[in-house]
Amino acid sequence: MKYLKIFVIFTIFSLFFACSKSDEVVVKAGSSKLTKKELQEDIKSLPPQTKAFLASPEGVNRLKDELIKREVLYEEAKKKNLAKSEEFKRRMEEFKKITLINMLLEQEIKTLQQVTEQDAKEYYEKNKDMFIKPVEVRLSQIVVKNEDEAKKVYERIDKGEEFSKIAKELSRDEKTKASGGDIGFFKKGQLNPQIENVAFSLRKGQVSMPLTFKGELYIFKITDVKGNPIDFEQIKGQLIEQLKAKKQQDWFNTYIDDLKKKHKVEINEKALQEILNQSLIGGKSIQPQQNK
Template sequence: MLFYKLNSILKGEYLMIRFFTAILVLVFAVSCSKGVEQKGEYIAKINDTVLTKEDIKNEMSYLPPELAGEFFGGSDGIARLVDEIVQKEVFYWEAKKRGLDKTKEFEKKIETLKKNTLIKQLLDDEMKSAAKVTEKEAKEYYDKNKEDFIRRNQVRLSQIVVKSEGDAQKVYERIQKGEDFAKVASSMSIEKASAKSGGDIGIVKKGELRKEIEAVAFRLKKGQVGAPIKLNGGIHIFKLTDVKGTPEDFEKVKEIIIQGLSREKEQDHFEKFRDGLKKSYKIEINKEAIAKITSGNQGKPGSKEQKEEKAK
């Protein structure tokens, strides 16, 4: 019946997916509202369950606004929503009639749901204030990192050009270990003109470079070295040595900074909270048992070892 309704209501695969999304959210919302005392004029009755206008509002509140308006807006939409809720109630009562709520499988799922819900509640409570970032903090970050917010018009680049990917990897690793870029460029780059000046190719404006180079050059931070990229004539490694442009106004980037700092604070607090809890509980890891599971999976269909064997 549901598929017939979908085909009559919706046209196109995209709309069908969005409708299924709305229904899935609704199923969860309805299943979570059982046991709440019903008040007000009833909209529908299913056995002893009464559906009221207030219940309809509650169910709509669980749905994202765009889905609620798209599929359940207007008088026809409300009627459709009521029909879906009634259908879920019928399924619910039929499941209880068959005793599915008494099975071990159901009890396991409920325990898993309870555990996950409690964990989410714990983390929500713990992180509530941890991720707060003040405007003062955002401004301090902005002032210390203005170069990150420059609207780049020009950049100064240095490069090292080598023939093979193997050479590029060796050069890149040397630079990552701390060797001076200019010295490596002078001794290793096959592009002799820039090699003479330590790889420096001067200041270039946006739009003057090939797209592949610009995609790297205008995203690097000052002093940062990009990963090797393959171009005609060899493998290139670029370093951004200077940036020219106008800094974005603080007000334009304030929210972006606050969001970024908030995520950092949240992650930092989460790690400290997690590590602290681990220390406060007695935890034992049986490495021998883990090793047995790992060895027991070797050679089984789909295992890493079997995939590697097939690849040979």
């Protein structure tokens, strides 16, 4: 049976129920109460468009309706003693764990220096060849038979091996493997549409995901680009967000590595494998990869 669908306004409110005696009650259903202070905190977390809706007469009526629903449902749940169930305790423990993790990350990431427009400008100036609207692209390719062969290619690329070296060793295309997979420059309209869409969406130095073409898998690399540079002002906002995301990801990876050293970590590989075998793959045995 599907859960009853409650309006979005209801679902995005935080579930805080404790109240102070000195705080004015806004909604009461049986012994359940929602105070003015709690409601103010709930509204603070709402997105701007929802706040604008609540400012209208229709929004006020909808809000009252949703608040009443919340309190009567909460009161009924208490009457049925659901708070004493093991399932409730399990969910609350999981909620507590996730909430504490989020609070920790929010607190720690505040110390991270913000990405400025100047940072983005400097990155742009140092990597101008990455911000070109291509007119022509130079491609290299590696042609393989199946996904297993493609996986071997990507594993070697990830390790830092030269694309041309891998092409000479593994590519099935005899015409281009000797030249390291190089197939030259192409303008729009000169390539198969499927390949062109990928080639002109990549930046210089980037490698494509495998494309199925004529019964084989093709992996392309953009080795050179001819075109016009994109003006910094056009991509400033997007670039700042990209640099911010990368900075946060780098910080997070370092932070996790430090915590692994700080806290003793133990994994029962046998128990984990048994659970996966039983729950996910129908009893078939799998062997976990060894950590390097």
